[in-house]
Amino acid sequence: MLRVVQISKHFGQIKAVNQVSFEVKAGEIYGLLGPNGAGKSTTIRCLSGLTVPDEGECLINGYSIHSEPIKAKQHLGLVPQDLALYQDLSAHENLQFWGRAYGLSGQVLKERQATVLEQVGLDKRAKEPVKNFSGGMKRRLNFACGMIHQPKALLLDEPTVGVDPQSREHLLNAIESLKQQGTAVLYTTHYMQEAERLCDRVGIIDQGKIIAQGSVAELRKQMDEKDLITLEGQFDEADKTKVADFEVIECSPQQMRLMAVNASGHLSELLARFQPQQIHQASVQQANLESLFIKLTGRELRD
Template sequence: MTAAGQLQSAPILGVSSLVKRYDTRTVVDDVSFHIEAGETYGLLGPNGAGKTTIISMVAGLIPADSGSIELMGAVMTPTSTRVKGHIGLVPQELAIYPDLTAKENLMFFGRLQGLKGKELRQRTDLVLDLIGLGDRAREQTKKFSGGMKRRLNIGIGLLHRPTLLILDEPTVGVDPQSRNSILESVETLASEGMAVLYTTHYMEEAERLCDRIAIIDQGRIQAEGTGIN
């Protein structure tokens, strides 16, 4: 096997024996999984199961009490500034400015991610098309529906071409049309080789999108297997 082949076969993300405690309560208990390039891995479970805590550790937002996280072969901790640049994080909470247009929001966050000039303009236009907001690019986002805001939130996480996209329940509270648009966007990204970590409590979403699914409850992986796709 060539060196390039070996690189392609290595997991994008590897999580091993992850543990997180708050006082005497263990909220993540010995969680391990990995994600390959082009794979969508789902964390399926009810609210409070530990999904958001897991992705917060994976993204380097909070430290693990024990266990390890590796992204593209590099150790991930809250101080791992360089490796964090390979992650696109889309949180449950909207992170957009309502008085700016969709395009202005993307341009602003793109600059924060180090993009500029022609590259920034091209990436902004490409992302607007991907999330289905090209025709609303110059409209203030405070006029957007909840689903449109969610789609823009995802677009912000895509601007810098992340290797791993983390989506934390991105369809909560959105209308059916926007929900379908979000799911189609995720399918497109995975087909183009992006690794995706997707949390949800909707079984039908996990079945549609995910190559493998881990059922999370009480901070532990209760079962893991392949999706139907």
């Protein structure tokens, strides 16, 4: 349903998107996981036709968004990171606006308005102007506007940011039911837990490049079943030789990061190799998408 082929986009010196390719099939949720500035929104903007990439191509249901935009957009829904709502209009009127923009009218539009308002839990507040809504309520309405026309492909740019845990659960369930109905979903996030829970496949993106791609299980395998150990304290280069039998990811004056199978079992023996006052804190993280990101980049997902 969605195909991104080798797209790149520069802004001056910044390579916001660098040779990115991926596909999303019908009934699949593909996650783009990456930190602030990684290039997630720029990728979504290229796919939705809001930005023209310097090179490469974006296809929706086989149609190029740039050379056949009308056919391509027919099946596309967009939930942008920056809210696309009219503050003085009610939730109902916003949905009417977006429904009409996507070609709905009459009874069909009315029924869809009622359905999506209920899906995002705003049916009782539908007549109030959006400016009275909380941040989380606006996010939920933003989501409803993007799916009012039941698109076959849906682009979701960090739809749960600023949403309370209960509403987040509501949104994630709604996205899962869209998947069950066969919608292809592209989901960007910097929340590792959301990507792990929701996505059939994940592309980890950093500085415009996809640095790892696969199912969550496949990506975890790239960690070779190793856990990540983070030691905080005071270190110098000589300390590296004390841990030569571990895989050292990072050694800075304040922090050391190591990888090991069954790290918890090795921790006390590892700590005994240092002076007691040298280590202020030690933690073990099991193989997950966050630890893979740290392994690949030496940095955390949230800077």
